[in-house]
Amino acid sequence: TRVYYSAHVIPEASSVTFLWVYEPKFISRSDDGSSPRIHLNQPFVYFGQSYSQIYVNHNGHLTFTGPWRSFTPQRFPINGSRDVIAPFWTDIDNRERGQILYKEHRSGHILQQATQDVNQYFPGLNFRAVSVFVATWHEVAYFPETSTEATFQAVLISGGRYSFVLMNYGAIDRTTHSIQIGYDTVHSAHHHSIPFYFGTDADGRVFQQRSNVNVPGRFAFRTDTGTSGCTFDGET
Template sequence: MNYGIIAPSSHNVQAGYDTVNSVHYFTIPGSFSYHATGNNSSFRLGSNVNVPGRWAFRIDHGPPLNEDTGPFYPIAGNTSSRSLHGSSPQILLQQPFVYFGQSYNHIYVNHNGHLTFSAPWYNYIPQRFPMYGSRDVIAPFWTDFDNRVNGQVYYNQYTSGSVLQQATQDINEYFPGFNFSATWVFVATWYEMAYYPMTGTRTTIQAVLISGGQYSFVLMNYGIIAPSSHHVQAGYDTVNSVHYFTIPGSFSYNATGNNSSFRLGSNVNVPGRWGFLINHGPPLNEDTGKSENKSVLVF
């Protein structure tokens, strides 16, 4: 779905797709909002394939979600402390990771469902993206967690073996045309985390950073998500929000529980998994809506 100039209007707009009985569906963020039309239309400025004004979906089939485990990479490695609003220590990356043009050698796995690069971040009150802030953040599930009684925060890196093979296979399936080969994978898992102050609730989500050659990707994986009245922001944001994405369902009653849109939805045709190319962001041609970066391949 490609978007060029969109005139402002007070009309409601729905963008996306739906199926019989809504077995599979997707709503592009901005539908039924004031961001749908005009110069700042989220359809035109946003993307799920890193080409502003373009949204792409695989729609040939919909594989079932494993009800027990979700679409997870290995849940293993080092564990962070048990603390309210805590963070991992500074983690030295075995390979630099490029995030929208910025190369990083360290990362922090923050307990409240987000990753940062320059410093730990203890913020437990989610903010809507774009924040127009001063930090790069990847947030698979930014909310108020508390793992002092139950829940673990795991993180691990891989530079060889079956995890790299799996990452290579996944990225080439979701983003064909890149001939991608993973050389490094970082997996952060918030495992059976409790919401504050609801000890005993259990939510498991995961962020998988993948790099190889000139490309960087992130997969966000969702398993069981306990119901909660807490707000949740899922997606990513950059310094000054030059690039950002909000997964549909953020800041809505569909964020948590058995019908969580994060867990049932997908942009890569794997329920519970969302994938993004995040190494760069090609500029948008203001007149045509086409990307100026001719080398970008989309599916």
């Protein structure tokens, strides 16, 4: 799995192949915290809404209109009042362990890789990425188990009229916490949940083995329109 990873140091070896970029921004360590408002130079189109800002929340989700502290995952659809992208919504505490990082890319090899990946997963669109926003939770711990680790990532890819979300998974420890993976919209007009991840006693190895695009450890979704279909619907 290619992970669009942003860090200054190379992590311990894992089954994931990291694609390195530099100079990410780090979010302050806290329990149930969030990033400040992050301006997006290229607006991200999310099911008909165009957003020029985003928040990276500690508990494994992204929101657009404000920070969100929620650490208790709910099964999608929520039928709520916010748009949310949840690569790994659970109770996370990185006060002692792990880093949460983000960066928007407007040029370079990250855009080239994103363009290649999207055209592979969604053929026929002649897609070209113009912006890639990467949020990475690197070796963060579950609350209150400070010895645990989970590494995962959300990649928001913009190309004008088209937009996509990739969710990547590295090494993830087993946990008894509930986990929600997927996305939801205001009033749940559009939503998608990866059902075998909601519940307790999640085995971290499963995250590195499953996929909807035949790339173990990765899920890909088109998010500019109402369809959530991908080239491959099977699990690997």
